[in-house]
Amino acid sequence: MTAAFQGELGAFSQQAIAQLLGxxxxxxxxxxxxxxxxxxxDGNVDAAVIPIENTLYGSIHxxxxxxxxxxxxxxxxxxxxxxxxxxxxxxxxxxxxxxxYSHQVALDQCLDFFADxxxxxxxxxxxxxxxxxxxxxxxxxxxxxxxxELAAKIYKGRILKRGIExxxxxxxxxxxxEHPGAKPRGGTARxxxxxxxxxxxxxxxxPGALFxxxxxxxxxxxxxxxxxxxxxxxxxxxxxxxxxxxGRSEDKVVKNALSHLGELxxxxxxxxxxxxx
Amino acid sequence: MTAAFQGELGAFSQQAIAQLLGxxxxxxxxxxxxxxxxxxxDGNVDAAVIPIENTLYGSIHxxxxxxxxxxxxxxxxxxxxxxxxxxxxxxxxxxxxxxxYSHQVALDQCLDFFADxxxxxxxxxxxxxxxxxxxxxxxxxxxxxxxxELAAKIYKGRILKRGIExxxxxxxxxxxxEHPGAKPRGGTARxxxxxxxxxxxxxxxxPGALFxxxxxxxxxxxxxxxxxxxxxxxxxxxxxxxxxxxGRSEDKVVKNALSHLGELxxxxxxxxxxxxx
Numbered sequence: 001m002t003a004a005f006q007g008e009l010g011a012f013s014q015q016a017i018a019q020l021l022g023x024x025x026x027x028x029x030x031x032x033x034x035x036x037x038x039x040x041x042d043g044n045v046d047a048a049v050i051p052i053e054n055t056l057y058g059s060i061h062x063x064x065x066x067x068x069x070x071x072x073x074x075x076x077x078x079x080x081x082x083x084x085x086x087x088x089x090x091x092x093x094x095x096x097x098x099x100x101y102s103h104q105v106a107l108d109q110c111l112d113f114f115a116d117x118x119x120x121x122x123x124x125x126x127x128x129x130x131x132x133x134x135x136x137x138x139x140x141x142x143x144x145x146x147x148x149e150l151a152a153k154i155y156k157g158r159i160l161k162r163g164i165e166x167x168x169x170x171x172x173x174x175x176x177x178e179h180p181g182a183k184p185r186g187g188t189a190r191x192x193x194x195x196x197x198x199x200x201x202x203x204x205x206x207p208g209a210l211f212x213x214x215x216x217x218x219x220x221x222x223x224x225x226x227x228x229x230x231x232x233x234x235x236x237x238x239x240x241x242x243x244x245x246x247g248r249s250e251d252k253v254v255k256n257a258l259s260h261l262g263e264l265x266x267x268x269x270x271x272x273x274x275x276x277x
Numbered sequence: 278m279t280a281a282f283q284g285e286l287g288a289f290s291q292q293a294i295a296q297l298l299g300x301x302x303x304x305x306x307x308x309x310x311x312x313x314x315x316x317x318x319d320g321n322v323d324a325a326v327i328p329i330e331n332t333l334y335g336s337i338h339x340x341x342x343x344x345x346x347x348x349x350x351x352x353x354x355x356x357x358x359x360x361x362x363x364x365x366x367x368x369x370x371x372x373x374x375x376x377x378y379s380h381q382v383a384l385d386q387c388l389d390f391f392a393d394x395x396x397x398x399x400x401x402x403x404x405x406x407x408x409x410x411x412x413x414x415x416x417x418x419x420x421x422x423x424x425x426e427l428a429a430k431i432y433k434g435r436i437l438k439r440g441i442e443x444x445x446x447x448x449x450x451x452x453x454x455e456h457p458g459a460k461p462r463g464g465t466a467r468x469x470x471x472x473x474x475x476x477x478x479x480x481x482x483x484p485g486a487l488f489x490x491x492x493x494x495x496x497x498x499x500x501x502x503x504x505x506x507x508x509x510x511x512x513x514x515x516x517x518x519x520x521x522x523x524g525r526s527e528d529k530v531v532k533n534a535l536s537h538l539g540e541l542x543x544x545x546x547x548x549x550x551x552x553x554x
Contacts, residue, residue, distance in 0.1 A: 053508070054508070055508050055513040055514065056508060056510065057508070058338055058507055058508050059338075059506075061335055061336075167510070169510075169511055171513050171514075207498065207500035207501075207523075208495045208500065208501075210491070210501055210504065211488075211491045211494075211495035211501070212495075214488045214491065217488075218485045218488035218489075221484065221485070223484035223485065224485075224487060224488070226506070226514075226516070227487065227506055227516075228506060229336075229503070229505060229506075230335055231330070231331070231333060231334070231335050233333065233444070234444075235446075236332040236446050236448050237502070237503075239503070246484075
């Protein structure tokens, strides 16, 4: 199986692919998220893996918008612990490092490291794994990169410092996307993990509309694990709501809740039902 | 009065300052949003004006996080219609233009213009108004910028094309921030505009907690106009909720709702009460 992801080989998304599809899945790197969705739409890959939220950064809002634009289904989710490592060519030792390249978000998640090492300059790069690739190929003097252990392995860099992120509660949640009709993955009959269902809807533009919509879930004791709002195109100050709930879309209670929610909404789409990570 | 804003003179935020504080208010440009908040915290300015959401782009999530980090109050809101103009030095005519500079978000909001004018290259710049400043000062050949009419005026550029944005439903909502104790602005006794109140809270981590929290508002017929969720630091997969409701924090029904909401929340803070724009 081939799965598209955004970034260079060695990205955290590649780790997500291995967790979701096993070590034999072939990662297909794409420069932009739009390319990831296009690769799946065009049939160049069997699946796509996208980050949807990070526990420090928040949601990757553009990917919520792309879920709506395309007709794919979420067939699994996974969580990757984001460990940032300082990586350099084997001949570079830590005392020599003066410039550190990485994606802005990664640099911002290692502020304590930079505060403790004032001799080191931060250099913004377009990608975490890409910064390792560049440092290994171009060998700029006194330089290192911040990225995953996998990136160090792929580009044969040496890890000078492990786990230099400020906050260890740094996780990214990923979705596996496939064409409509694909079955949820990773669930076995013995799996004890609960099911989750992801939805997107718009309410009537009336007072209390969101509360009423949520009542279709809450009054059936269905738990919400996430709610995200996004602007509704063409209707200023109205919103789309993305919700994750605990339950399988085939469960009777979830079916009833969805049918009830449909009465209360202008638009409702189930984005997928899958095992919790 | 002096008000800090992010960007160069001529930014849409400067237009928001004029709408919020009148034409005599002095705009105080800052490179980054963190500098805007710091300018107000350090007493270098009397107020700060920040964008909080755009009808196409969505929320400016970092500013929600900054509202929580600081102790300021929202004393007013306003909405600015985002009109993108193609601006060049007076000696440049449209047929000569080959490169157009602007902020990535502005370039992305003029895709039809670029599709119709394939001879023109998009060039990403750090700021909309700043791109006009650069084009006027450095005069790179065959170049123009995309920014507000105000930016054209300030840097004495000529508007070659007006309103080149794809979508006319393009508005940005701004907050006026002041030190705690400041009174709401812009409300007169005769104003027919309703009051709004902005809150942030975290719920207990139990099923149905958000629904119960919203019930404190809905069961008192208080209308929600916005809900935004942000990750809660240190508690992966838990969230802060930012809410705007119609009503004044001094109203009896809002007071009761806030007191009820307080019972249902681990944390609750009123960010401000102000007249709707």
